[in-house]
Amino acid sequence: MDLAYTEEEEAFRAELRAWLTATVPTLAPRPDPADWPGRRAYDSTWQRMLYDAGYAGLHWPAEAGGRGATPTQHLIFLEETERAKAPYVGAHFVGLLHAGPTIAAEGTPQQRRRWLPPILRGDEVWCQGFSEPEAGSDLAALRTRAVRDGDSYVVTGSKIWTSHAEVADWCELLVRTDPEAPRHQGITWLAMPMNADGIKVRPLRTLAGSREFAEVFLDEVRVPVANRVGEENDGWRVTMVTLSFERGTAFAGEVIACQRTLREVAAMARRNGSWDDQTLRRRVGRLAAEFSVLWRLIQWNVSAAQDGTGVPGVGGSVFKLRYSQARQELYDTAAAVLGVEALDTSREWTVDRLSSLSYTIAAGTSQIQKNIVAERILGLPKGP
Amino acid sequence: MRFQLNDDQRALRGGVRELLAGRFGRDRMRACVADPSVDRRLWRELGAAGVFGLRLEEMGLAEAALVFEEAGRALLPGPLVATHLSAGVVDGAAEGEAVVAGCDGALVDHLPDADAVLWLDESGAFVVDPAELVTVELRSVDPMTPLNRVTVRPAEGRALPGAARLRREAVLLTAAQQCGIAGRTLESAVEYAGVRRQFGRAIGAFQAVKHLCADMLVRVEMARTAVHAAAVTGDPVETAAAKLLADEAAVRNSRDCLQIFAGTGFTWEADVHLHMKRAWLLSTRFAREGEIQDALASSLPAPGIW
Numbered sequence: 001m002d003l004a005y006t007e008e009e010e011a012f013r014a015e016l017r018a019w020l021t022a023t024v025p026t027l028a029p030r031p032d033p034a035d036w037p038g039r040r041a042y043d044s045t046w047q048r049m050l051y052d053a054g055y056a057g058l059h060w061p062a063e064a065g066g067r068g069a070t071p072t073q074h075l076i077f078l079e080e081t082e083r084a085k086a087p088y089v090g091a092h093f094v095g096l097l098h099a100g101p102t103i104a105a106e107g108t109p110q111q112r113r114r115w116l117p118p119i120l121r122g123d124e125v126w127c128q129g130f131s132e133p134e135a136g137s138d139l140a141a142l143r144t145r146a147v148r149d150g151d152s153y154v155v156t157g158s159k160i161w162t163s164h165a166e167v168a169d170w171c172e173l174l175v176r177t178d179p180e181a182p183r184h185q186g187i188t189w190l191a192m193p194m195n196a197d198g199i200k201v202r203p204l205r206t207l208a209g210s211r212e213f214a215e216v217f218l219d220e221v222r223v224p225v226a227n228r229v230g231e232e233n234d235g236w237r238v239t240m241v242t243l244s245f246e247r248g249t250a251f252a253g254e255v256i257a258c259q260r261t262l263r264e265v266a267a268m269a270r271r272n273g274s275w276d277d278q279t280l281r282r283r284v285g286r287l288a289a290e291f292s293v294l295w296r297l298i299q300w301n302v303s304a305a306q307d308g309t310g311v312p313g314v315g316g317s318v319f320k321l322r323y324s325q326a327r328q329e330l331y332d333t334a335a336a337v338l339g340v341e342a343l344d345t346s347r348e349w350t351v352d353r354l355s356s357l358s359y360t361i362a363a364g365t366s367q368i369q370k371n372i373v374a375e376r377i378l379g380l381p382k383g384p
Numbered sequence: 385m386r387f388q389l390n391d392d393q394r395a396l397r398g399g400v401r402e403l404l405a406g407r408f409g410r411d412r413m414r415a416c417v418a419d420p421s422v423d424r425r426l427w428r429e430l431g432a433a434g435v436f437g438l439r440l441e442e443m444g445l446a447e448a449a450l451v452f453e454e455a456g457r458a459l460l461p462g463p464l465v466a467t468h469l470s471a472g473v474v475d476g477a478a479e480g481e482a483v484v485a486g487c488d489g490a491l492v493d494h495l496p497d498a499d500a501v502l503w504l505d506e507s508g509a510f511v512v513d514p515a516e517l518v519t520v521e522l523r524s525v526d527p528m529t530p531l532n533r534v535t536v537r538p539a540e541g542r543a544l545p546g547a548a549r550l551r552r553e554a555v556l557l558t559a560a561q562q563c564g565i566a567g568r569t570l571e572s573a574v575e576y577a578g579v580r581r582q583f584g585r586a587i588g589a590f591q592a593v594k595h596l597c598a599d600m601l602v603r604v605e606m607a608r609t610a611v612h613a614a615a616v617t618g619d620p621v622e623t624a625a626a627k628l629l630a631d632e633a634a635v636r637n638s639r640d641c642l643q644i645f646a647g648t649g650f651t652w653e654a655d656v657h658l659h660m661k662r663a664w665l666l667s668t669r670f671a672r673e674g675e676i677q678d679a680l681a682s683s684l685p686a687p688g689i690w
């Protein structure tokens with residue numbers, strides 16, 4: 001057991017840090033969260049800078065256009081970019097963390113050549129069209145139909161909660177190609193161009209007031225068969241190969257950001273007198289333990305990945321359960337320190353408190369995560 | 385960075401588990417419930433196996449923590465932490481010839497059998513003659529651990545160097561035992577949930593039971609990670625955090641385990657109450673919840689420092 005980084009890892013960190021120190025201050029100010037085109041442009045500029053400096057897709061394999069970095073180097077990347085307060089993946093989340101890795105793992109050489117470089121360069125934005133009005137936690141209940149017609153699929157149905165749909169160029173879409181087959185065996189994975197005819201995007205307003213996700217209506221949208229990744233009706237497996245990517249290191253940067261916020265919360269409490277309240281102080285102390293151990297848990301999981309041991313998705317479920325709760329408690333505590341100011345949505349912590357509420361829902365609710373932990377790790381009998 | 389057990393550490397853990405299963409099986413454990421006096425033969429066997437002296441032989445705190453996690457898992461009684469920390473300081477401790485009881489200023493365990501007492505509190509670390517302690521005997525909630533409450537501070541004993549380190553290690557090794565309890569109660573709960581049937585199915589098929597078990601696993605993973613990390617870094621803040629999470633994991637997991645065993649769990653014959661009572665006891669030892677949270681809160685650096 002060793003928490004010290006090797007010389008090689010430290011050299012990588014030093015090189016990266018030097019680049020970040022020189023680069024981050026040159027960035028334009030962040031756009032208003034409501035300005036979607038502005039956000040897309042900002043996120044893409046940053047991704048292009050990473051690409052030009054050789055940091056895009058750092059841990060992707062070389063044949064996918066990546067640098068083949070180790071999981072530990074990738075973790076160092078996430079840690080250093082957060083400490084430098086560099087931008088986050090933003091609109092490129094789906095491309096870099098899910099659609100891209102899926103194509104890298106399951107796509108043909110032509111598909112990889114077509115889609116991966118624009119993801120890495122920040123040129124094309126992807127969204128994820130999985131959830132439907134009747135298929136949330138029970139994703140395999142999805143009903144959006146795709147019927148083969150010559151060299152196209154004709155797709156009809158609707159998707160919901162699709163993040164970044166308004167600005168996306170592509171959608172990784174799960175469709176039903178065989179309604180007769182058992183549920184998991186009739187699903188296919190398609191890359192759908194968002195400018196195709198028959199697509200209507202209706203933005204939804206989140207409880208934070210923002211427009212983060214949308215409904216996507218599909219009316220006889222033609223998607224070339226060449227855009228299918230994996231075999232027809234094998235889409236469930238294709239998707240699950242990479243679903244664990246969402247739950248691995250995706251939150252590493254955020255844990256560091258939470259530690260920073262906690263220090264700011266404590267500093268404000270010391271200034272405004274709420275620090276005199278022992279209960280509040282102890283909540284802060286509890287959270288300090290929580291986030292420092294969550295960081296260690298990431299290091300533990302990354303080391304397991306580096307060794308090729310452990311099941312990535314599984315360590316991720318444990319992490320996500322605890323992290324989502326800790327994040328919500330952090331912002332509840334921040335609200336206690338803010339007092340009535342917490343009711344002012346011009347406060348950053350108030351907005352963050354509202355958006356923290358999605359953490360126990362998105363990417364598998366906490367109840368579903370517990371089912372996964374109980375059934376897949378502990379081997380308890382399967383539910384319905 | 386390679387934050388995983390290495391092959392030697394895995395082998396050590398397996399070896400200790402096997403040793404304890406052989407020397408301290410359920411019958412012997414149950415015999416201790418009836419008579420909690422320190423079993424000198426077992427104590428010497430533990431000494432011979434290196435439980436007390438392992439760090440005099442090139443092993444580190446990380447290895448000690450693994451051994452203590454196994455001890456907690458097996459409900460091994462006796463003043464393990466104090467005797468371990470006294471190896472090389474009190475004659476016979478390393479070999480298990482001496483029984484060194486631990487005192488955190490408030491409570492001392494296994495006093496009737498103690499050859500010496502290791503006193504560890506904010507004022508420092510001292511080796512004290514058991515006869516010097518003025519105490520009141522408690523009817524200990526943990527039937528395997530006799531407890532005495534200290535009423536008068538003894539005139540100082542033999543002061544030891546490195547008091548802060550000793551105290552930190554006492555906290556860490558206690559936390560490691562709690563991880564063992566948390567892990568063991570999870571295992572029992574899952575096993576029972578797979579075999580006990582109600583309403584025509586294994587109770588583990590009910591989500592209410594499943595989710596209790598999932599919560600237990602999350603607590604174990606967090607606590608164990610915290611203990612490993614604190615053992616590697618030796619950092620006082622991480623050590624305190626590890627104790628906080630491990631105490632919570634042990635106390636809450638043993639409670640949830642009891643809930644899953646239900647009526648059976650409420651009996652003296654079931655082992656779960658022994659885990660729960662040990663968890664209660666250890667959670668008060670050397671560092672407790674409130675004071676840890678206070679310390680962690682005040683250790684938070686000002687923003688902007690990295």
Ligand SMILES: Cc1cc2nc3c(=O)[nH]c(=O)nc-3n(C[C@H](O)[C@H](O)[C@H](O)COP(=O)(O)OP(=O)(O)OC[C@H]3O[C@@H](n4cnc5c(N)ncnc54)[C@H](O)[C@@H]3O)c2cc1C
Nearest residue numbers: 128129130131136137161162163358361362363364365367
């Ligand atoms: C901010 C945000 C962004 C999102 N982005 C995307 C996106 O880009 N693309 C996309 O496809 N989806 C996205 N989602 C959708 C997300 O994946 C779903 O919301 C989630 O899977 C839950 O589905 P649901 O909302 O339909 O809830 P439901 O599945 O209807 O669940 C309702 C409640 O029932 C519980 N429940 C359901 N089934 C079980 C069970 N078997 N056992 C116990 N309890 C159960 C749930 O835990 C929950 O509490 C996003 C969601 C949010 C909040």
